[in-house]
Amino acid sequence: MDKLPYLFILNPNSGTSIGKKAEIIGQVIQNFAEKSGNQATVLFTKERGHATAIVRENLAKTNWKAIVAVGGDGTVNEIARALIGTDTPVGILPLGSGNGLARHLGLPLTLEGSLKRIFEGKIITIDSAQLNDIPFFCIAGIGFDAYVGYLFSQQSRRGLATYVQVSVQSYWNYKPQSLRLNGVDTQAFSLSFANAGQFGNNAWVAPQASLQDGLLDVCVIKPFPKWYGTSLAYRLFTKGLKNSRYIEYRNMTELSVEMDAPPVIHYDGEPMQLETNFIKIKINPESLRVIV
Structure with missing residues (x-):
């Protein structure tokens, strides 16, 4: 039985250097997934709020193993808000400037280490919060x-x-x-x-x-x-x-x-x-x- 695919959503504007390396990072993700026997689709955001739209457009199309935020806390927020209350977990490749949620969770902060965790880690359920809407x-x-x-x-x-x-x-x-x-x-x-x-x-x-x-x-x-x-x-x-x-x-x-x-x-x-x-x-x- 084939493994379920992962959807990676990459924000080229996150962090201090992703924009110049977005295509390279996307290829690294593809190569790492292939070597570990997984399937990965990589999509890129174009503007603020786009990650949320991408999740909503793709969530029902495929039974994703996880939808992965490639960027900082803002990118995680855009993706996670569309996954609240669903069975689909969010993964985090912390390539932002602060990475507060990833650091709190004790996730690796290197690209290779965080990719390994995406494919081999466990799933937990956490609280979310809301300020007005x-x-x-x-x-x-x-x-x-x-x-x-x-x-x-x-x-x-x-x-x-x-x-x-x-x-x-x-x-x-x-x-x-x-x-x-x-x-x-x-x-x-x-x-x-x-x-x-x-x-x-x-x-x-x-x-x-x-x-x-x-x-x-x-x-x-x-x-x-x-x-x-x-x-x-x-x-x-x-x-x-x-x-x-x-x-x-x-x-x-x-x-x-x-x-x-x-x-x-x-x-x-x-x-x-x-x-x-x-x-x-x-x-x-x-x-x-x-x-x-």
């Missing part, structure tokens, strides 16, 4: 992280170095925001809704978060003195935020946020300007199958 799988949020994400998206160069540069430049002029969290007035430097533990690049905003506990870890970074920023950044990359007096965590299945004006948000690394000042976030337990 926007699905997310890693982290969503508002505040400083969303502001930096918006500025980062406008840069011609990707990667950690650019992200750090934008963050530092933005930090000194940024002011905490006023909001109502579940009806309670709150001042927040940032507010994160964590399904997984990190933004990417091992920046752990909620290292205790689990993808399988049916809960969101809500992280409130309260206003702090400007001089504390270096310590906060160090704690972020050493899983030490929980020990800071300026950090508050809550476990929730759903929550609401209201602001005076529509905010910029981010979801799985993608910034977005909302058109409403009211946000509702909820967890969707055991809703996505993933190869790990």
Whole structure:
């Protein structure tokens, strides 16, 4: 009996160098699949949102073993949102600039290692989450992280170095925001809704978060003195935020946020300007199958 085929969806705009190597990476995937006795179809995205359309166009055409996101967290999001509640698992070839979900899952970060895991790994079921009508799988949020994400998206160069540069430049002029969290007035430097533990690049905003506990870890970074920023950044990359007096965590299945004006948000690394000042976030337990 023939093995079921895999569908790989490659985003040429992910990460720092995929665009120049997209065709080569596609060929490597084909060759690796053939050598391991598997079938692979590789399709390329052309614009933002295209990966979701590709999944929906192809999901019913073939009984796929898995549909694999080749790119970063944004590409994973586009593909996984079309697989919520289905039996078809998502696979991840983490070739983005942050790879937060892949890092949380402990997936290999090399092309060969991650391909081997796609064909030999096991399937688990994880939670997904939703901000208004926007699905997310890693982290969503508002505040400083969303502001930096918006500025980062406008840069011609990707990667950690650019992200750090934008963050530092933005930090000194940024002011905490006023909001109502579940009806309670709150001042927040940032507010994160964590399904997984990190933004990417091992920046752990909620290292205790689990993808399988049916809960969101809500992280409130309260206003702090400007001089504390270096310590906060160090704690972020050493899983030490929980020990800071300026950090508050809550476990929730759903929550609401209201602001005076529509905010910029981010979801799985993608910034977005909302058109409403009211946000509702909820967890969707055991809703996505993933190869790990």
